[in-house]
Amino acid sequence: MHRLILLGTIGLCLTPLCLAQETPVAAGTAPAAHSIVVRARTFIDGTSAQPRANQEILIHGDRIAAVYSAGTRPTPAGAEVLDLGGATVLPGLIDCHTHIFLQGEVPAAGGYDVQLLKFPASYRAARAVVAARHALEQGFTTIRDVETEGAGYGDVGIKQAINEGYIPGPRMFVVTRAISSTGGYGLEGYAPEIVVPKGAQLIDGPVEARKATREQLDHGADWIKVYMTHRSWVDEQGALVSQPTLTVEELKAIVDEAHGWRKKVACHAYNGIGLQRALDGGCDSIEHGLELTDAQVAQMVKQGTWLVPTLAVYYYDHDPPDTPTGKRDAKRVEVHGVSFRKALRAGVHIAFGTDVGGFVWTDPIAQEFARMVEFGMTPMQAIQSATSRAAELLGERDHLGVIAPGAYADLIAVTGDPLADVNALKSVGFVMKNGVVFRSTLGSAGK
Secondary structure: OHHHHHHHHOOOOOOHHHHHHHOOOOOOOOOOOOEEEEEEEEEOOOOOOOOEEEEEEEEEOOEEEEEEEOOOOOOOOOOEEEEOOOOEEEEOEEEEEEOOOOOOOOHHHOOOHHHHHOOOHHHHHHHHHHHHHHHHHOOEEEEEEOOOOOOOOHHHHHHHHHHOOOOOOOEEEEOOOOEEEOOOOOOOOOOOOOOOOOOOEEEOOHHHHHHHHHHHHHOOOOEEEEEOEEEEEEOOOOOEEEEEOOOHHHHHHHHHHHHHOOOEEEEEEOOHHHHHHHHHOOOOEEEEOOOOOHHHHHHHHHHOOEEEOOOHHHHOOOOOOOOHHHHHHHHHHHHHHHHHHHHHHHOOEEOOOOOEOOOOOOOOOOHHHHHHHHOOOOHHHHHHHOOHHHHHHOOOOOOOOOOOOOOEOOEEEEOOOOOOOHHHHHOEEEEEEOOEEEEEOOHHHHO
16 A cells, blocks of 8 residues: 555556556566567657558567568467557667756756755655656666766666666666766865765776776676766857866776776767867767867767767756856857767767756657757657667667567557657657556557
8 A cells, every 4th residue: 555655656657557567576587478469550660761551569578579560460369459559659769878866956956066965865866766767758768877976876776676676767777976087077166175075986097997997897887987078168269178087098998997898988078188088098989079070070980989969958058148158058059069960971870868867857858859850860860869779889789779579578659750750759658668568548558
């Protein structure tokens, strides 16, 4: 009784289909295999250039067993049929840049600093649980969460709770603490006599860099996140300048260690010296990449470096335009779209990421799609950046981001046509993760 009341207070769907998602499963066990057939009028599989019509998806347990044209096979005996009618079915979406321990912090409420100085770890974890649920509600069945912002290894625990069925949420790839250098991350501006917590693990020198990488990997990091730039401003000539942090030698130690563990390194880098160091040091993905030179774009193509651009977040919360920070905010937007177009034309690998947590989790995460289309992607390219392309970045090609035999049964559906208007992805009416329906308002699955 107490469990149902608690879950109801955060808006839990209490249909039998949803309750299957919420029942805790003991570690090391799996629910009995169950066959489901999903039908829909339109089908986008995550890899094909064109959608297909009137398909059926046969799911056995947590995997897709077959995909075929409706009516060409008999329905397996005992299978549950979910007819989504005229909906468009897609693979579960993947956001490669999230922060479940951030909530679009309001400056008037203490902003970033109050989290580290006043919020108990339990409070921050509770908010992260709600953020994870919001991601799944919006159709993001997988996320790469790129650091806990002073919450230590809290993301490892949230991931474990999701995997064991105690809380609803997406499949998570976690970064844990992230790495920067002295003077390269908040909290800042306090008296030098006062020791304040920092939002990332700070290192100086290749030895400390390698040790921090080992610590984070040992404690459950799936990726390593490195801040290669910190604060930014507009100089006297009107150019965007970003403070570099780690040296190439420090980053090479991190990359060498992570790659030895068969893990990858994501580098936050806005532009300039720090971004160049990120490329020269061998990072696997550039996060944000606000201003890329032609030479840097060419280097990314040559090295196979991914770009996770996070466009939409930079349209939030601009300071007054006549202030230094307001000019910085406007300049970021000005150069970002240009760089995105340049990278797209050159063939840089691009994966979908939003920086949600930098804006509130109740806002549409899928707003990023419209920005990607605005700056040159077709709707299908944008969708693939959040499905098969994102899965490739995560090393999960053929398992995530596709509707194909052998892939995880992660599906979403929308009533509109996202190829005509990509904003249709802001209103997801059906969410399945691992073969379990988490949410549905469409067709027979909603009954």
